[in-house]
Amino acid sequence: MEERKVVSIEDRIPKLKQTRRKKANRRLILYLTILFLLIATVIYLQSPLSNVRHIVVEGEYHVSEEEIIELAGVTTSTNYWRVDEEEMKQQIESHQEITFASIDRSFPNNVQIEVKEAERIGYVKQDGAFHAILEDGSRLDGQTALPGGDAPILVGFNKETYLKEISQELKELPSSVSSLISEIHWDPRDGNPYQILLYMNDGYQVQASIRSFAEKMPAYPSIVAQLDEGAEGIIHIDVGAYFEEYPESGEEEEAQGDSGAGEEEENTDEEA
Numbered sequence: 001m002e003e004r005k006v007v008s009i010e011d012r013i014p015k016l017k018q019t020r021r022k023k024a025n026r027r028l029i030l031y032l033t034i035l036f037l038l039i040a041t042v043i044y045l046q047s048p049l050s051n052v053r054h055i056v057v058e059g060e061y062h063v064s065e066e067e068i069i070e071l072a073g074v075t076t077s078t079n080y081w082r083v084d085e086e087e088m089k090q091q092i093e094s095h096q097e098i099t100f101a102s103i104d105r106s107f108p109n110n111v112q113i114e115v116k117e118a119e120r121i122g123y124v125k126q127d128g129a130f131h132a133i134l135e136d137g138s139r140l141d142g143q144t145a146l147p148g149g150d151a152p153i154l155v156g157f158n159k160e161t162y163l164k165e166i167s168q169e170l171k172e173l174p175s176s177v178s179s180l181i182s183e184i185h186w187d188p189r190d191g192n193p194y195q196i197l198l199y200m201n202d203g204y205q206v207q208a209s210i211r212s213f214a215e216k217m218p219a220y221p222s223i224v225a226q227l228d229e230g231a232e233g234i235i236h237i238d239v240g241a242y243f244e245e246y247p248e249s250g251e252e253e254e255a256q257g258d259s260g261a262g263e264e265e266e267n268t269d270e271e272a
Contacts, residue, residue, distance in 0.1 A: 045081065052078045053109040061117055062132075062148075063097050071095055072103075072113060080109045088113075096140060121170040122154040122184065123147040124163075135171040137164030152178070152198075156186040165210050166196070172214040180220065195238065209238040216241070 044050050052074060057065040069075075072088045085103040092101035092115060100116040119135040123144075130147050132140040133154060147153055152170075157163040166186075170178060183199040187207075196213070198206040204224065208217065216237045223235055223243070233245035 045079070049109075050080050051109065052076055052080050052083065052111050054111070056110070056112045057115070058112070059115045059117070062120065063095060063115070063117060067095075068092060068098075068113060068115060074111055080105070080111075083111060096138070097134065119171060120148075120151045121167050121178075122151045124154050124157060133163065133167055135167060137167035152181040153183045154186075155183055158186075162186060162194070162210060165194075166213070169210060169213040173217055177218050177220060203232070205234045207234055207236045207238055212238070 053076060055069055055074060055076070057068050060068055071092045071094070073091060074083060074088065083103075083105055085105065088103045089101050092098055092113070097117050098115050099118050102114045104112045104114070106112065120132045121135050122133040123130040124133060124139065125131075130144050130153070131142075132144065132147075132151070134140065137160070154163070154166065157166065166184065180201055181198055182201050185197045185199070187195050187197040189195050192209070194210040196208055196210055198208060200206060200220075202224065206217075206220065219237065219241060220235070223237075223241060227243060231243070231245060233243055236242050236244060
């Protein structure tokens with residue numbers, strides 16, 4: 001029979017002690033690592049390293065970047081982990097000209113703000129200053145010395161009902177067409193309070209109706225393309241579509257002369 005190898009207890013004790021010592025060292029390293037991470041985290045959160053470093057604003061046009069950041073309430077002294085995206089969104093959207101805002105944080109310390117502004121569809125003049133009219137027909141509180149050229153001037157719209165209606169029509173109009181308009185005058189007539197007269201940047205005038213404005217005005221470029229070069233007059237698009245040329249100056253003078261001669265004859269007959 002084979003003899004079994006017998007290990008004495010004295011030989012096993014050192015190995016047991018060595019194994020326990022290795023386990024204890026591993027636990028100690030684990031605990032020290034956790035402690036170090038906790039201390040590093042606390043130091044990081046309390047130090048400027050955890051502050052927002054870069055703030056990027058996109059989509060702004062009329063509202064300045066500085067004003068949007070001020071509305072958001074975020075600065076380079078704000079702790080990155082204390083940025084409340086929903087609260088910032090609500091504060092930015094409280095601005096009259098901003099219809100939508102989104103906030104995006106990206107590690108380690110970047111905040112990106114994207115906004116969408118309400119479209120300015122026109123300007124009205126009041127007390128010597130121009131006020132922008134937004135797409136919903138509301139009037140901005142702030143004043144501007146001169147319009148920015150990004151929307152037509154609205155003249156004579158002293159009733160909010162018609163102002164809101166033309167605002168809605170302008171919102172639906174393609175920008176390629178609205179950019180051709182210099183001024184829109186409210187020109188109501190008996191039986192037609194919706195009549196408007198447009199002064200175009202190319203020198204033409206357009207007579208239209210508020211109610212069908214967005215539907216018929218896109219045809220303006222094609223109508224103008226069919227006119228003779230140098231033709232001057234009014235384009236009617238309220239009922240049908242046709243061009244009415246201005247009377248020539250000679251015809252006007254002749255008409256005035258005939259009128260004067262007629263009056264002279266009447267006076268002579270009365271004296272006789």
